[in-house]
Amino acid sequence: MAAAELSTLEELTDEVLLQTEPDDRTSPLADKDGVLRAGPIYTALMNLQAEEQCPFYKFVWINHAPPRVRFFAWLLVQGKIQCRTNLLVKTIIEDSTCELCKADAESPDHLILHCQTASQYWAHLGIAVRHASVSQLWLLERPTRIPTQHYHTFLLLCAWQIWKHRHDVVFRSKEPSLLLLVAELQRGSSPMETDCHEKTGALLRPGVQYFVLICSPL
Numbered sequence: 001m002a003a004a005e006l007s008t009l010e011e012l013t014d015e016v017l018l019q020t021e022p023d024d025r026t027s028p029l030a031d032k033d034g035v036l037r038a039g040p041i042y043t044a045l046m047n048l049q050a051e052e053q054c055p056f057y058k059f060v061w062i063n064h065a066p067p068r069v070r071f072f073a074w075l076l077v078q079g080k081i082q083c084r085t086n087l088l089v090k091t092i093i094e095d096s097t098c099e100l101c102k103a104d105a106e107s108p109d110h111l112i113l114h115c116q117t118a119s120q121y122w123a124h125l126g127i128a129v130r131h132a133s134v135s136q137l138w139l140l141e142r143p144t145r146i147p148t149q150h151y152h153t154f155l156l157l158c159a160w161q162i163w164k165h166r167h168d169v170v171f172r173s174k175e176p177s178l179l180l181l182v183a184e185l186q187r188g189s190s191p192m193e194t195d196c197h198e199k200t201g202a203l204l205r206p207g208v209q210y211f212v213l214i215c216s217p218l
């Protein structure tokens with residue numbers, strides 16, 4: 001076995017000539033200092049994806065949400081967040097029961113849209129979720145009081161807040177609570193809002209303003 005692998009390796013390296021001169025290879029994707037960095041390459045890759053090829057591209061990436069929320073959304077619309085049904089598939093846990101309601105499996109759709117706390121939250125915001133799926137979150141009907149240009153940012157922030165609340169319940173022993181979900185914003189200390197201001201400055205403020213405005217006290 002090892003001999004066969006060695007033979008294959010030797011075939012692959014047979015034509016490689018090592019040189020003593022400095023490596024002066026360049027790449028069109030390298031920065032001005034010649035260093036290849038993941039960020040610009042990823043951006044270029046994303047730009048190559050035409051909207052019709054990737055139905056969620058615009059929703060996930062073209063908005064004013066903080067980078068960590070956009071990354072979460074990228075996982076979410078593909079059903080790949082680390083919820084319990086996905087952890088069960090990976091055999092990390094043995095039971096996929098939702099930590100918030102204890103009544104159903106914690107799938108991405110259940111957690112973000114249909115779990116009791118989540119559905120109450122969406123109803124409080126005036127957004128009907130009924131049979132909606134996170135794979136097409138952008139299709140949720142927009143309440144007229146939310147401006148079109150901020151709606152995608154708004155939806156992403158809502159989903160992110162539910163995810164953060166789930167984190168508080170699972171890892172910080174908080175009780176699932178619509179009051180808590182809404183109260184985080186009223187305190188003005190929501191990690192999400194802090195992220196928004198720190199990471200993207202004034203650009204995001206309109207989205208956050210509408211988010212705070214609409215998440216009025218219960």
Ligand SMILES: [Zn+2]
Binds near residue numbers: 101103114115
């Ligand atoms: Zn649940």
